Amino acid sequence: MNKQKSFVLIGFALLCFALALWPVVVMAEPCPTHEVELVCHVEEDRALDRAAAQYRTCATCHGQMGEGGIGPALIGRPPEYLYMRLTQYKQRETVGAMSSLMWSQVTTYHEDDLRMLAEYVSRLRPTLVD
Numbered sequence: 001m002n003k004q005k006s007f008v009l010i011g012f013a014l015l016c017f018a019l020a021l022w023p024v025v026v027m028a029e030p031c032p033t034h035e036v037e038l039v040c041h042v043e044e045d046r047a048l049d050r051a052a053a054q055y056r057t058c059a060t061c062h063g064q065m066g067e068g069g070i071g072p073a074l075i076g077r078p079p080e081y082l083y084m085r086l087t088q089y090k091q092r093e094t095v096g097a098m099s100s101l102m103w104s105q106v107t108t109y110h111e112d113d114l115r116m117l118a119e120y121v122s123r124l125r126p127t128l129v130d
């Protein structure tokens with residue numbers, strides 16, 4: 001075998017090796033690429049902005065920061081809990097004595113809106129007044 005031929009063979013072998021390994025490398029990617037992740041965050045921010053706007057009507061009863069008023073305080077509640085309650089009210093379930101007040105609040109909201117509202121409310125933090 002001359003030198004040139006063996007170079008070609010080695011090159012071909014390396015190419016096969018790389019091609020065989022490629023799917024392994026691609027599959028092993030643990031999380032979305034940076035760009036995809038960034039887009040996810042931007043979309044989440046937009047959804048949270050929408051939830052913030054929607055929460056303004058809720059604030060009349062639950063307070064600007066979820067501190068409570070006519071309705072109970074929502075502050076410190078985890079998103080799963082809030083979403084569960086909102087879903088119950090959407091299904092017109094009775095949770096407390098004043099559940100009917102909540103039924104009309106959530107009827108027009110889509111499941112995704114409720115999920116985002118729950119997420120938004122769970123991020124409310126009390127403001128310190130000095």
Ligand code: HEC
Pocket residue numbers: 054055057058059060061062070071072073074082085086094095096097098099100101102105106117121
């Ligand atoms: C008219 C006043 C009013 C408005 C507006 C209102 N709520 Fe309520 N909310 C209540 C009352 C009263 C309750 C307690 C209901 C019961 O007895 O089950 C409640 C309960 C809840 C609960 C359950 C709290 C708990 O501790 O289990 C959540 C979550 C909630 N509201 C979220 C919202 C969101 C989000 C909005 C806006 C889309 C909203 N509320 C708008 C009055 C209101």
